[in-house]
Amino acid sequence: DANASRIRKIINENFNEKRVLIVLDDVDQENQLNALGLGARVKWQNDGSIRIIITTRNKGVLNECYVNRTYEVRELHFDQALELFSYHALRREKPTKEFEQLSKQLVALTGNLPLALEVFGSFLLDKRKVTEWEDALNKLRDVRPHDLQDVLKISFDALDRENQRIFLDVACCFLDLHTKREDIIDVLRGCGFKAEIGLRVLEEKSLIKFTEGDALWMHDQLRDMGKEIVQNENDDPGMRSRLWDRNQIMTVLQNHKGTRSIEGIVMDMKKVENGNQVVVHTEPFKSMVNLRLLQVNHVKLEGKFKFVPHELKWLQWQGCALKTLPSDFCPQKLAVLDLSESKIEKLWSSYSNNVAENLMVINLRGCPHLASLPDLSGHKNLRKIVLAYCVKLINIDKSVGTLISLHHLDMTGCLNLVEFPSDVSGMKNLQTLVLTDCSNLKELPEDIGSMRSLKELYVNRTGIEKLPESIFRLEKLEKLSLNCCIHIKQLPRCVGKLASLKELHLDGSGLQELPDSVGSLENLEKLSLISCESLTAIPDTVGNLNLLKELFIKGKAITELPNSI
Secondary structure, eight states: OHHHHHHHHHHHHHHTTSOEEEEEOSOOOHHHHHHTTOSTTSOOOOOSOEEEEEOOSOGGGOOTTTOSOOOOOOOOOHHHHHHHHHHHHHSSSSOOHHHHHHHHHHHHHTTTOHHHHHHHHHHTTTOOOHHHHHHHHHHHHHSOTTOHHHHHHHHHHTSOHHHHHHHHHIIIIIGGGTOBHHHHHHHHHHTTOOHHHHHHHHHHTTSOEEOTTOBEEOOHHHHHHHHHHHHTTOSSGGGSSEEOOHHHHHHHHHTTOOOTTOOEEEEEOTTOTTOOOEEEESGGGGGOTTOOEEEEETEEEESOGGGSOTTOOEEEOTTOOOSBOOTTOOOTTOOEEEOTTSOOSBSOOGGGGGSOTTOOEEEOTTOTTOOOOOOOTTOTTOOEEEOTTOTTOOBOOGGGGGOTTOOEEEOTTOTTOOBOOSOOTTOTTOOEEEOTTOTTOOOOOTTGGGOTTOOEEEOTTOOOOOOOGGGGGOTTOOEEEOTTOTTOOBOOGGGGGOTTOOEEEOTTOOOOBOOGGGGGOTTOOEEEEETOTTOOOOOGGGGGOTTOOEEEEESSSOOOOOTTO
């Protein structure tokens, strides 16, 4: 109630005197409108300058007292529906004569519903025999007329067992986490799935999508279908494969109702209404021997950690109040450990060097008390380490420089970092290195050229004074960003040997001149020199950059462009 009052106050104070269009998508309960101060029982002042559009599948939430107009979205015309279906099933505007009659019959059975047309059309994309389409038509005739869930389930049933599990993981566990593609791949790979192939199959079948920002997205009807499949596994939540409802989870844990059927539990208690920390005992997890996905954000775990199942592959425990992981915490198959935004000071003691040898990802983003990293040399499978905004971190253990499997290292905002491992000879597979806002970092390792797989290097707003001469050995480097590196006065001539470089960002840097060798960057597409106040000229060799698409220059120092451009 306090939160609802605060939101109503914000709306009244900030929006009432402005012309605003507000869109509330997928509202299914009237209390959602009441919480925003828009419900029938709430007196809300509006002088008419605000327009609010509400989309819902539940007409009952649209109380006549406060809804001026109701518009019911009509189904597609048959010709439009046929075109949409044909695009997804045949990748053409109209079906061929061979499939024309079958297409029309299939479209009619979907009720012209866009999602059904898209999903069922994608289901038929790899089927090029008339007999296969006839089988699909018979399946569609067997479902309830125009029942969307049944239509969608035909596509789900056609998936193999592994891809069905991936679909249910997405629908029940990961969708509400706004997961990025690379993050879901990490988790699924850790579970032993063929992650990239599985996601591609689901994408091709129109069961999932990825936004422009590469965030995972699924239509709410598909999400609901996935959750319904799991709910239908058993009337007893403790006998289902995945749990996401907070009340059901607490009931299962408090009554020790967990079983070997449970594979995933997602529980985020950050927004608990009474503000009290939720306490969960570890013993109920003992019986969940097949648990592989566990989210317990902002939960206080008490008891012996040896009860945490050994099959666990993904643990997300944001807001963990522990200073260090306990000595009896040792899930041998753990692949992804996410303790971001927690109070952790030390990940684990030295005894744990051989624990979780399968560990692939460590995420400690936003852990302000983390002072050091343990020796990670025993973790040969580590692919990603995220230490962003660990402001107390002064250096990182030298063992990081020996991690052959490491692909991604993010140290954004480690304000007090003063030293990076000097020996990076083992980081031969590192592809992304982010040191942005490490303002006290003065130098990069001299042998940075040994990171021969590096594709992206970000050192924005650091104290770095020069780039190591060995940088020319980074033959795969595609993006180099040195924005606001005010101590860098010049680039080494060898920078022209970065044959794969596509983007070079030098905005706000202390650069006084660009070397002529920049003209040798044959694949450079973007060069940004905004606010380089000490840079007075651009070399003529820039005209040799045949693939250059974007050149950004802003400031008073540069008064003319070379004739070669």
